Amino acid sequence: MSNQHRIVLGDLELVPHLSGAIFVPAHHTLIISDLHLEQGTSLARRGIHVPPFDTASTLAMLAAVISVHAPKRLVFLGDSFHDGDGEARLQGPHFSQLRQIALRQDTIWIVGNHDPEPPQLLGGVGADEIMLGGLTLRHEPKRHLKDECEIAGHLHPGCGLSLRGRHVRGKCFVADAKRLIMPAFGAYTGALSIRSDAFHGLFEAETTKIWMIGKSGLHRFSL
Amino acid sequence: MQLPNPFTSWFDARGWRPRPHQLEMLAHGLAGESALLISPTGGGKTLAGFLPSLVQLSEPHKNEGIHTLYVSPLKALAVDIARNLDAPIVDMALPITVETRTGDTPHSRRLRQRSTPPDILITTPEQMTLLIADPSAAHLLKNLKAVIIDELHSIVSSKRGVLLSLALTRLRAHAPQARFTGLSATVADPDALQAWLAPAGQTPVPLVLGRAGAAPAIHILASANRVPWSGHKALYAIPEIYAEIKKAKMALVFVNTRSQAELVFQELWTANEDHLPIALHHGSLDVAQRRKVEAAMAANSLKAVVCTSTLDLGIDWGDVDLVIHVGAPKGSSRLLQRIGRANHRLDEASNAILVPSNRFEVLECEAARRAASENAQDTEYPIVMKLDVLAQHIMACACAGSFFADEVFAEVKSAFTYRHLTRARFDQVLDYVATGGYALKAYERYAKLKIDTTGRYRLTHPLLIQRYKMNMGTIVAEEMLKVRIASVKNRAGKRTVTGGRVLGELEEYFLSQLSLGDTFLFGGEVLRFEGLDDFGALATRAPGRDPMIPSYAGGKFPLSTYIAERVRLLLADRAQWQLLPTQVQDWLNTQNWASAIPRADQMLVETFPRAEKHYLVCYPFEGRLAQQSLGMLLTRRLERWGAKPMGFVASEYALVIWTLADTSAMIASGRLSLAKLFDEDMLGDDLEAWLAESNLMKRSFRNCAIIAGLIERNFPGKEKTARQVTINTDLIYDALRSHQPDHVLLRAAWDDAADGLIDIHRLAALLKRIKNQILHKSLERVSPLAVPVLLEIGRESIYGEADDALLAEAADQLEAEATSLV
Structure with missing residues (x-):
C-alpha cells in the first residue's frame, strides 16, 4: 500500500515506507532518521527502567526495511544513538548485527544532537550533512531555506485525527515543495504534533502534505 | 460509659447530650480498641471519632510525638476539621495542639512538625504514606495512640485506599499500641470495612451504629414537556428546574459529568430572568474559582450551584435545602450521599428531585428513588491487591531505610487488601522495583535497590528519595x-x-x-x-456563539448492579408501571404490543431490518462498560460466522450491532444460534485476542506504569513536562507484550482493566444469568425499546473498526474539505 505514495521534492521522487524510512529509487538510497538506539539503557542509567528491548526491535525493523529495498546506499539522518555512549553500550549480538548492516552497502552516519560524533567501530562514514541529487540531507531542519531543498529529521513529526468520536494518533512524514521532515524510526521514539511550536514557520501551509503512518498503510492529508 | 468533666459541662453548656454512639466510641477508644462507626451525615460523626483522643489528651501530658492521626480523603477538609476541633479545645482550655499537613503545607512547617510534633495531626492518605516513607517515622510514631480514617467507605473503593492500607501496616509496626477508628457513611456491607481495619486473619473491628436519620423525600420531576428518547442533556426540564430553584433557599444541582454541568449551567443562565445568583463548580475549574464558590455557599449568598462529584463529600457549605439530580444517579449509594448534602439536621427529611434525561432514565430514576427511600445501598467491595500500588509502597519502605524482604512481605500480607498475596508475586514486584523485573537482567548495574552485606535491600542513590516524593500517589489524572x-x-x-x-x-x-x-x-x-x-x-x-459542546463521555459512573437489577424488575412488573409518567407507560405498552417485555430473568434480543442493514439489539441493563466489551466480543464472533457486522453502539441499557447479513434469517434457518452467540466461552480466546490490541489496555497500562514508578511525571529541578522527557507508554506496552508477556506491570494492567474499563466480572455475571433465558423477537421494524439506542448511533463513538479503516475514510473525506487534522 505504501508503494502507492510518492513525495516529490526538488527533482527527486521519494518513496515513503510504512516503517518511517524513505527510499530514493533514482539513487538506490535508503534514508532513516532518528533511530535512537540504546534509548532503554540511556534511561535506565537514570533509574527509569523501561523495557530493554528497544535496540533489538529497532534493528529488526531496520533489517526488514533494508531487505525490502536492497539499497546501494544507506543514510542515517542523525540521532542514531540516544546518547554519546550508545555505541559502547550495544550488546555483542546487536553490535555485530548493526555492523553487518552498515557494511552491506555504503553507509553514511549524519550526526545529530543526541550523537554529535559518528560511531567509531561500526563501519560507514560520518558527516554533518550531505547532498543527494540536489537535496540536502541534514539532521535538524534549517530555519530559512533559500535555494535549497532538504530532508531532515530531529522533530519526530506526528499528527492526530478525530472522526466520529474516535481519535487516532501516529507518526507522519510532513513535506511541502522544499522540505521533507521524516518521522523517527526508533522503537521507543514518540511523536510531536506538527501543530506545536517547533514546526512553526517551517512549512508553507497551502502546499504542505502529511503522510500519516497507520498500522497497515500510509494515509495522505493536506494540512 | 459517661463523659468525664470538663466534657459534660461543655456538652451541657451547649444544650447537647452525648449520643449513644459517641459514648460507645469513647468506650472503645479509651480501652485502646479499634472500631468502625457507621452513621449518616449530621450524626456528630467526626466528634465521635475525636472524643476518645480529646479525653485522653485533656490530662496534662508531655509532648512525646503524635498521639492521633486523622486522615481524610479531601485536602480541603483538613483545615475545616482543624477549625472545628478548636472550639472544644479552646472552650475547655485543653492542653492539646492540632496541626494540619497536606500537599500545600510549607516545607518549614513540615520540618517543625518533625522536631515538635503536634498531639493531633490532620492529614491526607498521600501524606500518611509520605510520613511512613520518612526515616524519622519510627521516632515520630512511637507513641501514636489513634488513627482516625474518615469517609472510609469512599477511600476503600479506590487505589488510594489500597496505598493507605499498606501505610497502615507500617504504622502498626511502628506503633503496635495504636487503635484504628473508621468513620463511614451507611454502606450495604459493613463486614468488609470492619475486616479492612483489622490485621488480616484477626477478628474484624467492632461496629458502632449511629441512629438513622429521617428518610429522604425524593421526587421525580414531573415535566409538562416530552421526555426525550435518548441523550443526556435534560434540557427539556430546564424551566421546571429553574422554578424549583426559585422556591428553594439554596439548591445543589448535581450532574454526572463536567460537560453536562457546563451545559445545564448555561441553560439555567439563559432562563435566569430573575438574575438569581447561580454558580458552577467542577473539577476542571481553577482552584481559586472553586474556593470562591464554596465561600459564597458558606455565606448563603447563592441560590443554586451546578456541580459534579466535586461536592459529593465534605463539610457543609451553607443551608442547602434542596438537591436536584439531573440525569440518573447510577447508584443508590451515590444518590443517598448527594441527597445528604441537603439539610444536615438528622431528624428532618432531606428534599431531592430527580430529573431523568431520557426515557430509560425515567425507569432508572424510579428504581433509584425506591432504593434510596428504603436506604438500600449498592454493594461496593474494597479494592484489593494492586501490584502497581505495592511497587510504590516498596519504594516508600526503601526511602524510610533499608529493609529485609521477609519483613516487608509479612507486613504487606497483614493488610486486608493483600491477604492473598503470594511470596512469588511479592518477589516479582520487588524485583521490578529494583531493576525493572526483566527476564534479561539487563539493568542490574542500574538498579534502584541493591542487597547490602547484611542482606537488606537498600536504595542505590539518595536522589531516588526526592524523585519518589515528587511522583508518589495513586491519582493518575488524564494529562x-x-x-x-x-x-x-x-x-x-x-x-x-x-x-x-x-x-x-x-x-x-x-x-x-x-x-x-x-x-x-x-x-x-x-x-x-x-x-x-x-x-x-x-x-x-466568544459570547453569543453556539458552542461545540464537549463530547459526552458516556455516564461517568457505571450503572450499579443493584440499580440495574431493580430496573429489570420494574420493567417486568406491569403493576408498577402506573407510577411512571403516562408517556413512559405508553412507550412500554407499545413495546409490549410491537415486540415483547422480557421477564426480569430474561434478556430480550430483537432483530429487524432497517435501511439496507440488519440490526440486532439486546437489553442486558449492565452498564455501558460491560456492554461495550460485550459488543466488541459479539462482533468478532458475528464476523467469524459470516454475519458481516459493521459496527455497534452500547448505551447503559442496550447494545445494538448492525450487520450486512440478515440476522433474522440466519437465526430462523439455524445458521446463527443466539445461545451460542452469547455463550460464556467468549471470555476465553476471543477476549484475549481483543484485549491485546485494545486501546483500553494501553490506557490501563499507562496508569499502572505511572503508579508503579516506571514513568515519572515530575523531575527535580527541571521545568520540563513529563511528555518531553518520558517515552510513550503505548510503545512500552507493545515492547513488553512482544518480549515479556508475563511482566508484572502487564499483569497489573490486566487486573485493572478487568475490574474497571472492561468490567469483565459483570459481563461474566451477565452471560451466566442469561444462559437459556434469551427471548428472541424477529421484527419487521425497529421496536419502541430499541429507538433510544439507535438514536445513539452517530452520536457515540463507534467501535469495532480498525484505526486504519477510519484513517483511510478520513483521508478520502477530508482531502477536499477543511480538515480536522491536529
Whole structure:
C-alpha cells in the first residue's frame, strides 16, 4: 500500500515506507532518521527502567526495511544513538548485527544532537550533512531555506485525527515543495504534533502534505 | 460509659447530650480498641471519632510525638476539621495542639512538625504514606495512640485506599499500641470495612451504629414537556428546574459529568430572568474559582450551584435545602450521599428531585428513588491487591531505610487488601522495583535497590528519595492542559496570540480534538480555541456563539448492579408501571404490543431490518462498560460466522450491532444460534485476542506504569513536562507484550482493566444469568425499546473498526474539505 505514495521534492521522487524510512529509487538510497538506539539503557542509567528491548526491535525493523529495498546506499539522518555512549553500550549480538548492516552497502552516519560524533567501530562514514541529487540531507531542519531543498529529521513529526468520536494518533512524514521532515524510526521514539511550536514557520501551509503512518498503510492529508 | 468533666459541662453548656454512639466510641477508644462507626451525615460523626483522643489528651501530658492521626480523603477538609476541633479545645482550655499537613503545607512547617510534633495531626492518605516513607517515622510514631480514617467507605473503593492500607501496616509496626477508628457513611456491607481495619486473619473491628436519620423525600420531576428518547442533556426540564430553584433557599444541582454541568449551567443562565445568583463548580475549574464558590455557599449568598462529584463529600457549605439530580444517579449509594448534602439536621427529611434525561432514565430514576427511600445501598467491595500500588509502597519502605524482604512481605500480607498475596508475586514486584523485573537482567548495574552485606535491600542513590516524593500517589489524572484567556492581534497580516489569565484545566485529549476556531463551553462561557503554546491552550471569549459542546463521555459512573437489577424488575412488573409518567407507560405498552417485555430473568434480543442493514439489539441493563466489551466480543464472533457486522453502539441499557447479513434469517434457518452467540466461552480466546490490541489496555497500562514508578511525571529541578522527557507508554506496552508477556506491570494492567474499563466480572455475571433465558423477537421494524439506542448511533463513538479503516475514510473525506487534522 505504501508503494502507492510518492513525495516529490526538488527533482527527486521519494518513496515513503510504512516503517518511517524513505527510499530514493533514482539513487538506490535508503534514508532513516532518528533511530535512537540504546534509548532503554540511556534511561535506565537514570533509574527509569523501561523495557530493554528497544535496540533489538529497532534493528529488526531496520533489517526488514533494508531487505525490502536492497539499497546501494544507506543514510542515517542523525540521532542514531540516544546518547554519546550508545555505541559502547550495544550488546555483542546487536553490535555485530548493526555492523553487518552498515557494511552491506555504503553507509553514511549524519550526526545529530543526541550523537554529535559518528560511531567509531561500526563501519560507514560520518558527516554533518550531505547532498543527494540536489537535496540536502541534514539532521535538524534549517530555519530559512533559500535555494535549497532538504530532508531532515530531529522533530519526530506526528499528527492526530478525530472522526466520529474516535481519535487516532501516529507518526507522519510532513513535506511541502522544499522540505521533507521524516518521522523517527526508533522503537521507543514518540511523536510531536506538527501543530506545536517547533514546526512553526517551517512549512508553507497551502502546499504542505502529511503522510500519516497507520498500522497497515500510509494515509495522505493536506494540512 | 459517661463523659468525664470538663466534657459534660461543655456538652451541657451547649444544650447537647452525648449520643449513644459517641459514648460507645469513647468506650472503645479509651480501652485502646479499634472500631468502625457507621452513621449518616449530621450524626456528630467526626466528634465521635475525636472524643476518645480529646479525653485522653485533656490530662496534662508531655509532648512525646503524635498521639492521633486523622486522615481524610479531601485536602480541603483538613483545615475545616482543624477549625472545628478548636472550639472544644479552646472552650475547655485543653492542653492539646492540632496541626494540619497536606500537599500545600510549607516545607518549614513540615520540618517543625518533625522536631515538635503536634498531639493531633490532620492529614491526607498521600501524606500518611509520605510520613511512613520518612526515616524519622519510627521516632515520630512511637507513641501514636489513634488513627482516625474518615469517609472510609469512599477511600476503600479506590487505589488510594489500597496505598493507605499498606501505610497502615507500617504504622502498626511502628506503633503496635495504636487503635484504628473508621468513620463511614451507611454502606450495604459493613463486614468488609470492619475486616479492612483489622490485621488480616484477626477478628474484624467492632461496629458502632449511629441512629438513622429521617428518610429522604425524593421526587421525580414531573415535566409538562416530552421526555426525550435518548441523550443526556435534560434540557427539556430546564424551566421546571429553574422554578424549583426559585422556591428553594439554596439548591445543589448535581450532574454526572463536567460537560453536562457546563451545559445545564448555561441553560439555567439563559432562563435566569430573575438574575438569581447561580454558580458552577467542577473539577476542571481553577482552584481559586472553586474556593470562591464554596465561600459564597458558606455565606448563603447563592441560590443554586451546578456541580459534579466535586461536592459529593465534605463539610457543609451553607443551608442547602434542596438537591436536584439531573440525569440518573447510577447508584443508590451515590444518590443517598448527594441527597445528604441537603439539610444536615438528622431528624428532618432531606428534599431531592430527580430529573431523568431520557426515557430509560425515567425507569432508572424510579428504581433509584425506591432504593434510596428504603436506604438500600449498592454493594461496593474494597479494592484489593494492586501490584502497581505495592511497587510504590516498596519504594516508600526503601526511602524510610533499608529493609529485609521477609519483613516487608509479612507486613504487606497483614493488610486486608493483600491477604492473598503470594511470596512469588511479592518477589516479582520487588524485583521490578529494583531493576525493572526483566527476564534479561539487563539493568542490574542500574538498579534502584541493591542487597547490602547484611542482606537488606537498600536504595542505590539518595536522589531516588526526592524523585519518589515528587511522583508518589495513586491519582493518575488524564494529562491536563491549562486553558488561558488569550488576546489576538492581527498586525500586517501576522497573527499573534498572547496568553493571559488561567481559567482552569482541560484534558489534553479533548483539546487535541479541537481545530482553530472551534467553540466550546468552559466555566460557563463559550470559548473559541486559538491554539496551543508552551503553557497550554489559548482561547478567547466568544459570547453569543453556539458552542461545540464537549463530547459526552458516556455516564461517568457505571450503572450499579443493584440499580440495574431493580430496573429489570420494574420493567417486568406491569403493576408498577402506573407510577411512571403516562408517556413512559405508553412507550412500554407499545413495546409490549410491537415486540415483547422480557421477564426480569430474561434478556430480550430483537432483530429487524432497517435501511439496507440488519440490526440486532439486546437489553442486558449492565452498564455501558460491560456492554461495550460485550459488543466488541459479539462482533468478532458475528464476523467469524459470516454475519458481516459493521459496527455497534452500547448505551447503559442496550447494545445494538448492525450487520450486512440478515440476522433474522440466519437465526430462523439455524445458521446463527443466539445461545451460542452469547455463550460464556467468549471470555476465553476471543477476549484475549481483543484485549491485546485494545486501546483500553494501553490506557490501563499507562496508569499502572505511572503508579508503579516506571514513568515519572515530575523531575527535580527541571521545568520540563513529563511528555518531553518520558517515552510513550503505548510503545512500552507493545515492547513488553512482544518480549515479556508475563511482566508484572502487564499483569497489573490486566487486573485493572478487568475490574474497571472492561468490567469483565459483570459481563461474566451477565452471560451466566442469561444462559437459556434469551427471548428472541424477529421484527419487521425497529421496536419502541430499541429507538433510544439507535438514536445513539452517530452520536457515540463507534467501535469495532480498525484505526486504519477510519484513517483511510478520513483521508478520502477530508482531502477536499477543511480538515480536522491536529
